[in-house]
Amino acid sequence: MMLAQFRPIAEGNYYPPDVAGNPVLALEYKSNANNTLCTYFNNKTDDSVPGGSTYKSYWESVYYLLAIFVFFRVMVIVSLVLQDTKFGEAAGDTRNQNIGQPGAQ
Amino acid sequence: MMSVFGGLGFGTNLTNPSEVQSMAGGIYFTTVLQMFLNFLPTVIVFQGEKPIFVRERDSGLYQIWIYATTKLLAEMPIMLFVPFLLNAMLYFVIGYEDRLSVFFEFYLILLLMVQAASSLGYFLSSVFNHETTAVAFSPIINLPLNLLGGYMINLKNVF
Numbered sequence: 001m002m003l004a005q006f007r008p009i010a011e012g013n014y015y016p017p018d019v020a021g022n023p024v025l026a027l028e029y030k031s032n033a034n035n036t037l038c039t040y041f042n043n044k045t046d047d048s049v050p051g052g053s054t055y056k057s058y059w060e061s062v063y064y065l066l067a068i069f070v071f072f073r074v075m076v077i078v079s080l081v082l083q084d085t086k087f088g089e090a091a092g093d094t095r096n097q098n099i100g101q102p103g104a105q
Numbered sequence: 106m107m108s109v110f111g112g113l114g115f116g117t118n119l120t121n122p123s124e125v126q127s128m129a130g131g132i133y134f135t136t137v138l139q140m141f142l143n144f145l146p147t148v149i150v151f152q153g154e155k156p157i158f159v160r161e162r163d164s165g166l167y168q169i170w171i172y173a174t175t176k177l178l179a180e181m182p183i184m185l186f187v188p189f190l191l192n193a194m195l196y197f198v199i200g201y202e203d204r205l206s207v208f209f210e211f212y213l214i215l216l217l218m219v220q221a222a223s224s225l226g227y228f229l230s231s232v233f234n235h236e237t238t239a240v241a242f243s244p245i246i247n248l249p250l251n252l253l254g255g256y257m258i259n260l261k262n263v264f
Contacts, residue, residue, distance in 0.1 A: 058210065065217035072224035073177065079231040080169045084162065 131199040133256060139188055139215050140222040141247075147226030148243050149236040176227075184223065188215040 151158075161167065192212045197203060201211065229246065233239040252258060 058214075062213065062217060065214070065221050068221040069217060069224050072221070072228045073173065076224070076227045076231050077170050077173045079228065080173065083231075084169060 128199070131195070135191070135195055135199075136215065136218055137251070139191060139218050142187075143184070143219045144222040144226045144247065145240075145243065147223045148229050148239045151227065151230035152234065152236050152239065155234070180223070184219050185216065188212060188219050191215070 158172065162169070189212055192208070192215055196208055196211060201207065225246070226243075229239050229243060233242065
């Protein structure tokens with residue numbers, strides 16, 4: 001299969017100007033196995049990019065996604081705990097009020 | 106089905122410079138597809154289970170963290186398999202690098218996106234008591250996240 005990937009045009013300089021001095025697309029499309037898509041995104045954390053880049057490195061992205069995953073899972077539990085005391089009143093559910101009482105079926 | 110649709114759309118095994126846009130679109134499509142496929146269904150899950158949950162909590166059958174954790178564990182196999190299937194169907198069709206390590210790096214990102222999206226969906230589902238409210242609110246959360254994710258806008262030009 002033909003290898004297809006993005007790679008930076010030049011190391012540390014992702015927006016080289018063209019002959020007219022205008023910035024060109026930061027991607028060079030090559031069939032070159034030495035540089036990978038992931039390498040491209042890893043290199044995009046370089047602050048030397050004019051205007052700055054907001055791409056994160058691969059493992060930084062992994063950590064952010066893990067943090068979001070754990071945060072919202074914990075927030076689900078917190079949300080349910082905070083609502084827990086209101087459940088009976090909000091639902092108007094009195095069917096279980098006799099649980100544990102003498103004569104309950 | 107969405108994988109087949111994506112494969113038909115991007116399945117050109119991109120080999121020339123004019124298709125850089127398609128490559129970037131393929132990355133965006135794959136990740137956002139995974140996010141929406143797992144976010145939207147979970148937004149309306151808890152409202153349906155709530156009456157049962159309330160009764161079981163009133164009966165003291167289990168604690169809340171046990172309910173949330175077992176629900177996560179029960180869904181884990183399908184959430185591991187679905188992104189793998191989508192990645193296996195789309196990765197080589199689109200024409201990313203055919204190295205197994207890169208394939209699994211991409212799969213890890215998709216997997217974590219699925220987990221993060223479903224967690225956000227469950228959170229919204231637990232916060233809102235009605236499905237319509239949760240569904241109406243979800244784009245208000247989703248679209249700004251898409252916009253400010255760093256793909257469409259360079260955030261250093263915004264903040």
